[in-house]
Structure formats: structure tokens, C-alpha cells
Amino acid sequence: MTVASYLFVAACLFGIGLYGLLQRRSLVAMLIALELMLAAVSINVVALTTLAGRDGSLGQVVALILVGVAASEAAIALSLFVAIHRARHNIDVEQLSELTG
Amino acid sequence: MSGPVLAAVLAQAAPLAACLTILIGLRARPRAAAGLATLSLVVALGATAYLVVVVAVPNVHWVAQTTWLPVADGPALAFGVFFDPLAATMSFVVAFITLAVMVYSLGYMAGDPGFARYFGFLALFAWAMLGLVLASNLLQVLVFWELVGLASFLLIGFWFEQSAPAAAARKAFLMTRAGDVGFLLGVLLLIRALGNATIPDVIAAAGPAGIFSPRFTATVAILLLMGVIGKSAQGPLFTWLPDAMEGPTPVSALLHSATMVAAGVFLVARLHGFFAAAPEVMRGLLWLALVTALATATMAMVAEDIKRVLAYSTISQLGYMLMALAAGSVTAGFFHLTTHAGFKALLFLASGIFIHHAHSNEMRVIATKQPRSQRAGVIGLVSGSLALAGVIPFSGYFSKEAVLATLGHNAGTAALALAYLGAGLTAYYTFRMVWLTIPVGAVGAVVTAHHEPSGGDRAMAASVLVLSALTLVLGYLGGWLAARLGHEGVEHGPFAFGAGPLVALALVAAGIALAWVEFGRRGAARAGFAERVPALRDFFGDNWYLDRLYGATLVRWGTALSRAARWHDHTVLDGASDGVASGTVWGGRILARVQGGYVQAYVAVAISLIAALGVWLVRRGGLP
Numbered sequence: 123m124t125v126a127s128y129l130f131v132a133a134c135l136f137g138i139g140l141y142g143l144l145q146r147r148s149l150v151a152m153l154i155a156l157e158l159m160l161a162a163v164s165i166n167v168v169a170l171t172t173l174a175g176r177d178g179s180l181g182q183v184v185a186l187i188l189v190g191v192a193a194s195e196a197a198i199a200l201s202l203f204v205a206i207h208r209a210r211h212n213i214d215v216e217q218l219s220e221l222t223g
Numbered sequence: 224m225s226g227p228v229l230a231a232v233l234a235q236a237a238p239l240a241a242c243l244t245i246l247i248g249l250r251a252r253p254r255a256a257a258g259l260a261t262l263s264l265v266v267a268l269g270a271t272a273y274l275v276v277v278v279a280v281p282n283v284h285w286v287a288q289t290t291w292l293p294v295a296d297g298p299a300l301a302f303g304v305f306f307d308p309l310a311a312t313m314s315f316v317v318a319f320i321t322l323a324v325m326v327y328s329l330g331y332m333a334g335d336p337g338f339a340r341y342f343g344f345l346a347l348f349a350w351a352m353l354g355l356v357l358a359s360n361l362l363q364v365l366v367f368w369e370l371v372g373l374a375s376f377l378l379i380g381f382w383f384e385q386s387a388p389a390a391a392a393r394k395a396f397l398m399t400r401a402g403d404v405g406f407l408l409g410v411l412l413l414i415r416a417l418g419n420a421t422i423p424d425v426i427a428a429a430g431p432a433g434i435f436s437p438r439f440t441a442t443v444a445i446l447l448l449m450g451v452i453g454k455s456a457q458g459p460l461f462t463w464l465p466d467a468m469e470g471p472t473p474v475s476a477l478l479h480s481a482t483m484v485a486a487g488v489f490l491v492a493r494l495h496g497f498f499a500a501a502p503e504v505m506r507g508l509l510w511l512a513l514v515t516a517l518a519t520a521t522m523a524m525v526a527e528d529i530k531r532v533l534a535y536s537t538i539s540q541l542g543y544m545l546m547a548l549a550a551g552s553v554t555a556g557f558f559h560l561t562t563h564a565g566f567k568a569l570l571f572l573a574s575g576i577f578i579h580h581a582h583s584n585e586m587r588v589i590a591t592k593q594p595r596s597q598r599a600g601v602i603g604l605v606s607g608s609l610a611l612a613g614v615i616p617f618s619g620y621f622s623k624e625a626v627l628a629t630l631g632h633n634a635g636t637a638a639l640a641l642a643y644l645g646a647g648l649t650a651y652y653t654f655r656m657v658w659l660t661i662p663v664g665a666v667g668a669v670v671t672a673h674h675e676p677s678g679g680d681r682a683m684a685a686s687v688l689v690l691s692a693l694t695l696v697l698g699y700l701g702g703w704l705a706a707r708l709g710h711e712g713v714e715h716g717p718f719a720f721g722a723g724p725l726v727a728l729a730l731v732a733a734g735i736a737l738a739w740v741e742f743g744r745r746g747a748a749r750a751g752f753a754e755r756v757p758a759l760r761d762f763f764g765d766n767w768y769l770d771r772l773y774g775a776t777l778v779r780w781g782t783a784l785s786r787a788a789r790w791h792d793h794t795v796l797d798g799a800s801d802g803v804a805s806g807t808v809w810g811g812r813i814l815a816r817v818q819g820g821y822v823q824a825y826v827a828v829a830i831s832l833i834a835a836l837g838v839w840l841v842r843r844g845g846l847p
Binding site: 140144215 | 822
């Protein structure tokens with residue numbers, strides 16, 4: 123397998139995630155799409171470190187840190203969603219438009 | 224500070240303190256306001272009387288100055304007091320007349336809603352005029368000069384809720400201001416030349432040993448005289464004074480005798496040494512004053528309003544004062560100013576009694592309302608008129624005689640002859656006024672209305688009677704004045720009878736006789752020779768069409784300029800700022816649409832921009 127195939131998979135994942143982020147109206151679905159994009163980035167990091175001729179373990183360490191970051195981000199986001207749901211009884215992003223200019 | 228200087232300061236401080244107290248704290252307490260204002264004038268009268276006693280030595284003067292504005296690399300501007308017999312006498316006259324007018328106003332203005340404000344303004348007037356008289360340098364004179372203008376503006380427009388007084392006040396302010404432009408320029412030239420404009424320095428600098436070139440002196444003299452012409456209602460700038468009759472009658476009495484219009488004449492007397500160094504300018508002033516005196520005498524011959532007759536006579540008499548000054552005699556000019564202050568205040572206050580009684584200014588209307596029942600008014604009007612006409616032994620005779628003698632000495636035959644003619648006209652229009660107001664036989668329906676004299680009526684009558692008595696006394700002060708001011712070399716005393724006094728008396732008698740034939744005797748036509756010719760009547764009655772000329776030229780040009788300025792202001796200046804404001808609002812509305820509140824739209828924009836940035840970076844080959 124060449125590096126290009128890893129990058130291709132990552133690009134596909136990123137595209138799917140972007141589509142979901144822009145298309146879905148539920149906050150939870152948007153969060154899932156965001157996680158997909160993050161995963162694509164992690165794959166890119168690992169693949170591109172190899173391409174740059176460095177030691178492969180450096181990229182793997184960064185990818186592990188990214189997993190941790192993604193987990194904490196998900197925790198914060200989900201708790202916010204719960205709070206929003208308690209206050210408004212839905213989590214439709216189109217309804218959250220009070221802060222218009 | 225020495226005693227006299229302290230007295231000079233006190234004379235100014237008392238009316239100022241009264242004015243401020245009344246206008247700030249006593250607006251709602253008319254009796255206290257009137258009492259305080261009158262008290263302050265009593266104090267000022269005492270202080271100025273002390274000054275008159277102190278300077279009862281010829282050619283003495285006091286100067287006390289303190290630095291006001293130290294200027295780097297230049298002499299300091301100063302302020303202070305300066306008085307000599309001339310200024311001391313003038314300040315006494317000012318304080319006396321103002322006090323008489325105040326006492327009179329206690330009755331005349333009783334019940335007016337602006338009673339307290341009125342007395343505050345009178346105190347302001349007194350302060351401004353006393354400050355002008357006792358000022359030590361010309362910059363200070365200019366400040367008080369403008370304050371006098373302000374006070375007269377406030378008092379002429381005292382009934383500002385009516386349109387005519389408001390318009391008259393505006394006209395007075397603007398016309399005198401037009402002359403004051405020249406005054407300001409003259410003072411600035413003097414300050415530039417001398418570093419300051421202390422009055423004795425200015426006079427010394429214009430003298431034979433002074434530093435001013437004759438040309439500079441003449442220029443400054445013309446500029447200062449512009450202010451004098453505006454203030455003392457001479458030449459082309461006199462038309463504000465008849466309109467100023469819209470103010471309360473006691474204000475007219477004050478304005479016409481010792482304050483405002485007297486300021487211009489006083490300034491010429493005060494700076495006489497300076498003006499005398501520009502003989503050609505003085506010659507021009509002489510003829511300007513002569514023409515003004517004759518022209519306004521003709522206007523007085525056809526006026527129907529008693530106050531307008533008196534206003535024209537004031538302009539005419541101011542012309543006589545300026546003629547005497549221009550012909551070289553401070554004594555004669557200032558003597559006439561003093562006697563005129565007495566009898567003109569008297570005439571206005573007496574006419575005020577009739578106006579108060581008849582509720583009309585029209586002489587023919589007053590005549591139908593039993594004018595004879597107003598004893599004090601009749602006494603005041605007749606004695607004041609005898610003085611104005613110049614009948615021996617009333618005060619006006621002596622001072623006018625001194626003026627005419629000066630003219631005969633120094634001004635040539637033509638000017639003297641015209642001045643005699645003016646004296647005859649004065650007698651004619653004065654007694655036309657007397658007989659039109661107080662007809663010999665009964666005119667119209669007799670209305671019997673018993674009127675119990677009140678305290679206010681007594682105050683009015685007391686002022687009038689005191690001033691009436693003065694018309695018999697003031698004439699004998701000529702010698703006293705000449706001894707103190709006398710350094711001009713006109714030896715003609717008030718009692719030196721020659722051919723001159725007889726000519727003047729004959730002309731006065733002729734004028735009175737003509738008035739008797741046309742207005743006085745039973746069955747008289749009660750219409751004068753000038754009134755019977757419609758063209759003359761319109762010409763004289765309309766200020767020789769000067770107001771129309773101004774209306775067609777200056778006022779129209781001024782209005783056009785104002786319109787253009789308003790267009791520029793509204794369209795260009797306001798338009799620019801309005802455009803910026805509406806542009807901001809409009810731009811804000813457009814940009815606000817970006818902030819839709821939809822998170823996904825923000826994400827789309829952010830990612831598009833990042834993508835565009837990425838494409839751009841790749842095309843230019845990496846980060847900078």
C-alpha cells in the first residue's frame with residue numbers, strides 16, 4: 123500500500139464528515155461527523171510523517187494524543203447538548219439562532 | 224488704594240452686585256429687587272458725588288491700573304480706573320439720571336410681570352455706563368461699550384413677546400454693531416502701535432510730540448468715529464433710535480439722556496486731544512453732525528408719536544454736541560450733553576405720565592384724554608420743552624448758546640447759519656409737540672374720571688418735578704464746568720451777550736410763534752406747513768427713505784448671503800454628515816445578514832475561506 127491510498131481514505135473520510143457537518147440538523151449527528159473529520163486528520167498525520175521520512179512512531183504518538191483530545195471534546199460537547207436539551211427540549215441546530223446580527 | 228480710586232471702584236461694583244443678585248436670586252421678588260437696585264444707585268451716586276468733589280481742581284486726573292493680561296515679549300494689557308473732572312461729572316450725571324429713572328419706574332412699571340428683571344437690567348445698564356466712563360484704557364472702554372449695547376438691547380426688547388419691540392431691539396443691536404466694527408479695528412491699531420491703549424498715552428501719542436503720524440491718527444480717528452456714529456445715532460446709522468421707542472418709556476429716558484447715545488459723545492470728549500490732532504476728520508464730523516441735526520429736525524416736524532418726536536430731537540441735539548466737540552470745545556459739547564441729559568430724561572418721563580394715563584403714544588389721542596389733569600406731566604413737559612427749544616432762562620438756552628458760540632468762533636459762517644436754522648426748527652417742532660399733546664382749548668369729548676393718586680404715581684411725579692427744577696438750575700453750571708474743563712480757549716461764557724444770543728432767541732421765538740399759529744391758538748388748523756405737502760410729509764415721516772434704501776440694498780444683500788450660507792449649511796455640511804451616518808447604517812444592514820445565527824453557515828464560510836487560503840498558498844509555492 124502506498125502513502126497515497128492512506129491519503130485517499132483520509133480525504134474520503136474528511137469529505138463525508140464535512141458533508142455530515144453541513145447537512146445534518148441534529149447536534150449529535152454533527153458531532154459524529156466532526157469526529158469523522160478528526161479521524162481523517164489523524165490518518166493524515168500518521169501517513170504524512172512516514173512520507174516526510176521521519177520515524178513513524180512520532181506520527182503515531184501525535185495520533186494517540188488526538189484521540190485523547192477527541193474524547194474530551196466529545197465529553198464537553200455531549201454535556202452541552204444535554205444542557206441544551208433540558209432547556210429547550212430539542213437539539214435542532216436551526217432553532218438555535220438567537221445570536222443573529 | 225486711595226479714597227477716590229476706591230470710590231470709583233465702588234460706584235461700579237454696587238450696580239454690578241445689584242444686577243447679579245437680582246438676576247440670579249431675586250427674579251421672583253419684585254419689591255426686593257427694585258429696592259436693591261435703587262439702593263445700589265444711591266451708593267453709586269454718593270461715590271460719584273465724592274469723585275466730583277475730589278476732582279474740583281482744574282486739570283487734575285487719577286489713574287490706577289493693574290495688569291490684566293501679561294503678554295510675552297510685549298507690554299501687559301491693563302485695566303483700572305481713570306478719571307478727571309470730565310469723567311467724574313459724567314459719572315455723577317449717569318448715576319443721577321439712572322436713579323431718577325429707577326424711582327420713576329417704581330410707578331411706571333408697577334404690576335409688570337418682568338418687574339424684577341427690569342430693575343436687574345437697569346442696574347446692568349448703570350454698571351456698563353459707569354464702567355465706560357471711568358475706564359482707564361480703550362480696550363476696557365470697548366468692553367463696557369459693548370455691555371452698554373447689550374443692556375440697551377435687553378431693555379428695548381424688554382417686551383420681547385411682542386414682535387415690534389423684538390425687531391427694534393435687533394435693529395438697534397445690529398446697527399450699532401456695524402459701527403463697532405470700526406471701533407474695534409481702531410482700538411486694535413492703537414494697541415498694536417502703543418502696546419496698550421491707556422487713554423492719557425493715546426492722547427499724548429497723537430499730540431505734536433507724539434509718535435503717531437498724522438495719517439495714522441486720522442485713520443484711527445475715522446475708525447473710532449464709526450463706533451461713535453453708530454452709538455450716538457448719527458449720519459447714516461441713526462434709524463435704529465426712533466424704532467428703539469418700542470421699549471418702556473423710562474428706558475427711553477435713560478437711553479436718550481445719560482447712557483447709550485451719550486456714550487459716543489462722551490468718548491469724543493474723552494479723547495478730544497486725540498481727535499483734535501486730525502482736523503480734517505473733525506471737519507467731516509462737524510458737517511455730518513450738522514446734516515444729521517437738520518435732517519432729523521425735519522423728521523420731528525411730522526412725527527405723530529410723542530416718543531418719536533423726542534427721539535428725533537435727541538438725534539438732532541446729539542448732532543449739536545458733536546458739532547461743538549468737532550469745532551474744538553469740550554466744555555460746550557459736554558455742557559450741552561449734561562443739560563440735555565437733564566431735560567431729555569424729563570421730557571420722556573413727563574410724556575410717560577401721559578402715555579401711562581392715555582394708553583397711547585399718539586399725541587392727538589393723548590390730547591383727547593384730558594392731559595391737563597396730569598399736573599406733574601404738564602409741568603415736566605412744558606419746562607422740558609422750554610429747555611429743549613432754548614428759551615432763556617432754561618438750561619438748554621445756555622448750553623446751546625455755548626455750542627453756537629463755539630461754532631461762530633471756529634466753524635465758519637455757513638455752518639453757523641445752518642446751526643441757527645436748526646435751533647429755529649427745534650423750537651418749532653418742540654412746541655408743535657406741546658400744543659398737539661396739551662391743546663389750549665378742549666379737544667374731543669370730555670371724560671370725567673376721578674383718579675386717586677397712588678404711591679406709584681407719586682414716585683413718578685417726584686422724579687419729574689425734581690428734573691423740572693433742574694432745568695432752571697443746570698444752565699448756571701456752565702461756568703463751573705468751563706473752569707474745570709476749560710483748556711480749549713473758548714472764552715465765551717454763558718452770559719456773554721452779543722449779537723449771537725439775540726439772533727438765536729429771535730429764531731427760537733419765530734419757531735414758537737409759527738407753532739402757535741399752526742397748532743396753539745384757538746381754531747388753529749393743527750397741521751403744520753410740512754404736513755400739508757404730502758410729498759414732504761412722506762419724505763420726512765419715512766426717515767428720508769433711508770430705511771427703504773437699506774431695505775432695498777443692505778438688508779436684501781444680507782438676506783441673500785444668509786440664504787446662501789443656510790443652503791451651504793443644510794445641503795453641504797449637514798448633507799455630508801448625514802451621508803456618513805446613513806452610509807454606516809446601510810452598510811451595517813447589509814453586513815448584518817452575514818450573522819444569520821446558523822452555525823452551519825458559519826462552518827461553510829470558514830471552511831471555504833480556509834480552502835481558498837490553501838489553494839492560494841499552494842499556488843504561490845508555500846508559506847512566506
